[in-house]
Amino acid sequence: MSKVALGIAGTGMVVAVAAVAVGPRVSEWYDGRHQEQATYATGSAAKASAHTMPGWLPDNASSVQYMRSTTGDDRLLRATLAEGRLPAGCTTTTPGRSAHPVPATLKAGWFPEGVASKITGSCGHYNVTLTGNQLYAWQDGAAVQAAQRAGQPAKH
Template sequence: MTKKKLLLVVAACAAVCAVAVPVLKSHNDNLPDAFNDHVLHERIKTFATASSAPKSGDGELLFVLPGWVPKDATDVTEKVQTDGNAKLIRFTLAATPLKLNGKSCTDGAFHDGPALDASWWPQNVGEGAGRPDCSEDYQFRVAVDGNHVYAWTNGDRAHE
């Protein structure tokens, strides 16, 4: 293959990837974990209840929920960045109300919307939505819509 043909093939592959990767990142719910981990650097998991999600010390740190998520919350979905600390969380409130401890973020929190995207993430939940919370290791923004809760972090530390 000539250099010109090789460059043309490489350019075509790069163009396809530039279009395909953003689409795959927002619709990767049913792709294999290995592909999501190594190509998209993201993974999604769903739990029937918050109490069935991993706990700190279980060895599955990526999917440990913040302490303010009620244990009886249902339909929990998390999308995490496997090469960083960004995370999207969606769940439905049950009998236990959502109680954030009131520790608000003061520096650097949420100048942008979520770094991650998902097909199940509402378009209106983004920059400025909800309220900030810095009671955990990372700064979260938490929005409530009826009994549905949406929270995200872009991986900014709550406490330096």
């Protein structure tokens, strides 16, 4: 092997090792660039501002936090509900016994880890947990796409 070939091969190995070493950081950077977050005072303000906000969110909900992936259908939502019960049109389930327990794929400081194990219902394609008057809802893009392929209409 010539010195030029060895130099090129050696450079390639350095680049490959560097890519592996920074891979997780690159992934975090990429994911962060394809997410949008917003805070709204009320459910009606949220729905007026974000076309992807679920229609089942009550207008009188307050302290709405929302995150969505811009490259898929992954969503996180937190809101305070004045009535302390699931919104109209949502269905309840036995806590921790959802037919389709799907973990939240997005992460946000305002959305507690482990909430998927405490599912209390569903609203559209969202899994939901209601703790007192605090609603946590999440939607997994892959599950939404699978439901749509199975012929279920898109629901927000």
